[in-house]
Amino acid sequence: MNTLTPHSSPHKLWILIQFELSKFFSTSKGLWSIILFVVLWGLSLSYLINDAATTVYDPSFRAFISGLLGGHRVGGWFAWPLAQLAVCWLIVLYLFPMLVIFTSNDMFTTDKHNKTLRFLLIRASREQIFFSRILSHLIIIFIFALVAVVSCLVVTIINQPDQWLTALTNSGYILTNVIIISAPFTALMALVSLAANSAKQAGIIAMLLLTLANLLVIMLTNYIPSLAVLSYVIPGVQLSDMIAQHGAATFSLSAIPIIQTLVLLALGNYWLKRSQL
Numbered sequence: 001m002n003t004l005t006p007h008s009s010p011h012k013l014w015i016l017i018q019f020e021l022s023k024f025f026s027t028s029k030g031l032w033s034i035i036l037f038v039v040l041w042g043l044s045l046s047y048l049i050n051d052a053a054t055t056v057y058d059p060s061f062r063a064f065i066s067g068l069l070g071g072h073r074v075g076g077w078f079a080w081p082l083a084q085l086a087v088c089w090l091i092v093l094y095l096f097p098m099l100v101i102f103t104s105n106d107m108f109t110t111d112k113h114n115k116t117l118r119f120l121l122i123r124a125s126r127e128q129i130f131f132s133r134i135l136s137h138l139i140i141i142f143i144f145a146l147v148a149v150v151s152c153l154v155v156t157i158i159n160q161p162d163q164w165l166t167a168l169t170n171s172g173y174i175l176t177n178v179i180i181i182s183a184p185f186t187a188l189m190a191l192v193s194l195a196a197n198s199a200k201q202a203g204i205i206a207m208l209l210l211t212l213a214n215l216l217v218i219m220l221t222n223y224i225p226s227l228a229v230l231s232y233v234i235p236g237v238q239l240s241d242m243i244a245q246h247g248a249a250t251f252s253l254s255a256i257p258i259i260q261t262l263v264l265l266a267l268g269n270y271w272l273k274r275s276q277l
Helices: 009-025 028-049 059-069 071-077 083-103 109-113 116-121 126-159 161-195 199-223 225-233 247-251 255-274
Strands: none
Touching (some): 071 083, 109 199, 116 126, 126 161, 161 247, 161 255, 199 225, 225 255
């Protein structure tokens, strides 16, 4: 941190990002995050994605998925040009938001209580600290997503080498979407970790907020259907509808998580500015 200078804001931001990345990957929390991801994705790759070509086109499997997710969503999902990528798409939609909550629940809590943030404020502004944490955790998610998508791409090309260009293009769509859908959850964890007293508490609060917010919207909508619009403030509200999208159409709902991210970032940045560190 001694390399920071008063006149190098981009340099400060990069140093802070490096500091956060090195801290994450050198701690037990980071190690457990890597282990959790490797296990979950390894199982998905071995037992779901690798056998997707035979499973996805099985009539009984289609009937099961149609009943589980709804025919209007599954129709679009079955339109994916490659079965392996279709399964990959379904998994990442729900795996990565949960991964964000697990990996980012200590974004500020520990540093807030051991006074590390006070030390950082000597060298950088609160805005630089806040946004460096957001960017560093998005980079972490990008690394995980890159490993997931590239491994899925390799399996797809091995199974269907003549479709390598289609696989490569659609893998790019999936990778980009993972970052977009993960962004509001990352911003939410920044806000929650500023309010929580521990990383565990931050994770619990985030899960409760998401669950209770969804339940509240469902209850209100039963009485006043027009209040269904309130669901758009909840991160992940668009995920079930994204199942029906494939190819470039997967970006059709991107405005929702982007707006959510901007709002949550503004709230988190304001909270940090007003906090007593």
